[in-house]
Amino acid sequence: xxxxxxxxxxxxxxxxxxxxxxxxxxxxxxxxxxxxxxxxxxxxxxxxxxxxxxxxxxxxxxxxxxxxxxxxxxxxxxxxxxxxxxxxxxxxxxxxxxxxxxxxxxxxxxxxxxxxxxxxxxxxxxxxxxxxxxxxxxxxxxxxxxxxxxxxxxxxxxxxxxxxxxxxxxxxxxxxxxxxxxxxxxxxxxxxxxxxxxxxxxxxxxxxxxxxxxxxxxxxxxxxxxxxxxxxxxxxxxxxxxxxxxxxxxxxxxxxxxxxxxxxxxxxxxxxxxxxxxxxxxxxxxxxxxxxxxxxxxxxxxxxxxxxxxxxxxxxxxxxxxxxxxxxxxxxxxxxxxxxxxxxxxxxxxxxxxxxxxxxxxxxxxx
Ligand code: ATP
Numbered sequence: 001x002x003x004x005x006x007x008x009x010x011x012x013x014x015x016x017x018x019x020x021x022x023x024x025x026x027x028x029x030x031x032x033x034x035x036x037x038x039x040x041x042x043x044x045x046x047x048x049x050x051x052x053x054x055x056x057x058x059x060x061x062x063x064x065x066x067x068x069x070x071x072x073x074x075x076x077x078x079x080x081x082x083x084x085x086x087x088x089x090x091x092x093x094x095x096x097x098x099x100x101x102x103x104x105x106x107x108x109x110x111x112x113x114x115x116x117x118x119x120x121x122x123x124x125x126x127x128x129x130x131x132x133x134x135x136x137x138x139x140x141x142x143x144x145x146x147x148x149x150x151x152x153x154x155x156x157x158x159x160x161x162x163x164x165x166x167x168x169x170x171x172x173x174x175x176x177x178x179x180x181x182x183x184x185x186x187x188x189x190x191x192x193x194x195x196x197x198x199x200x201x202x203x204x205x206x207x208x209x210x211x212x213x214x215x216x217x218x219x220x221x222x223x224x225x226x227x228x229x230x231x232x233x234x235x236x237x238x239x240x241x242x243x244x245x246x247x248x249x250x251x252x253x254x255x256x257x258x259x260x261x262x263x264x265x266x267x268x269x270x271x272x273x274x275x276x277x278x279x280x281x282x283x284x285x286x287x288x289x290x291x292x293x294x295x296x297x298x299x300x301x302x303x304x305x306x307x308x309x310x311x312x313x314x315x316x317x318x319x320x321x322x323x324x325x326x327x328x329x330x331x332x333x334x335x336x337x338x339x340x341x342x343x344x345x346x347x348x349x350x351x352x353x354x355x356x357x358x359x360x361x362x363x364x365x366x367x
Pocket of ligand 1: 009010011012041073074075076077078079080103104105106107108109110111113150
């Protein structure tokens with residue numbers, strides 16, 4: 001019977017629990033034994049009580065719960081070879097030969113590193129007499145399957161990451177609430193949303209709330225003209241009868257010279273140049289809170305089921321995979337490629353190749 005470990009790592013996102021539940025139940029359905037690894041890579045390194053066999057009932061109630069019930073962590077030890085070796089030993093001692101990791105690109109890279117080094121870990125553990133020759137033969141290969149739990153929707157090669165739609169929903173609810181008070185007082189609101197170097201949340205929120213202006217990292221405005229352009233645009237809309245102004249700013253927004261565009265600075269511009277009563281709202285962690293949207297429950301569930309199918313189909317030559325969704329089809333693609341492409345987007349922005357960045361990012365916007 002194949003034993004499959006599952007952990008959540010890095011920042012939490014809504015829908016991670018749905019994915020954990022699906023992995024556990026699909027594993028049982030397909031005759032495997034699922035093991036919950038608590039508190040991310042910390043749990044994998046601590047071993048013992050942090051790794052527990054999961055029953056069907058253990059994950060009941062997970063579907064509708066936000067955050068991650070099995071816990072997540074950032075683990076510095078796992079960044080080191082020695083730390084990953086302890087993790088390897090705990091996996092072998094538990095009999096786990098496949099690992100499902102739900103996290104951001106850092107967590108998935110870590111898992112892929114563990115797999116790439118696996119033959120070295122086996123050789124070292126044998127040399128140290130920590131495993132037997134039989135164990136070395138039985139666990140000669142570790143399969144890795146990743147799922148992206150992130151509100152940022154920043155992984156190239158997938159249309160949506162688990163949690164992004166819930167965060168977008170939360171942002172839209174908050175902006176709708178702000179619009180009521182904004183129109184009562186003829187105010188302008190500058191709303192800063194998460195997303196790090198990815199503008200998907202900001203752009204989607206702007207579309208869904210009918211914002212007047214949006215700033216995203218992939219499409220930086222001209223550093224010497226954007227302030228004037230912003231004022232002209234907002235004034236034109238007010239002149240046409242609008243009572244409010246709404247500007248959405250991605251936390252990673254920059255201008256064409258890569259100077260950060262900060263919400264407080266936008267407020268100052270609107271206050272001093274247009275004389276608007278302007279307020280800033282930084283939505284912060286409320287964006288990743290609350291129960292998951294129906295879509296993230298769905299996405300976590302179908303991707304979790306696919307993760308098990310991918311493990312059962314894999315052999316030693318199969319690369320580490322990441323489960324995604326493209327054109328409404330669940331995909332399993334090489335993890336390394338997906339991460340490489342994602343990093344390339346950030347590099348293109350740093351190198352001011354904005355149109356290339358937008359083009360690459362659009363693999364997750366539009367495909
Ligand atoms: P988020 O998008 O929410 O930040 P993430 O998975 O990218 O999620 P990180 O803090 O980058 O978050 O990574 C989470 C954990 O994964 C780290 O604390 C570390 O244990 C492990 N990890 C990250 N990068 C590596 C790496 N290059 N090698 C080994 N382990 C890593």
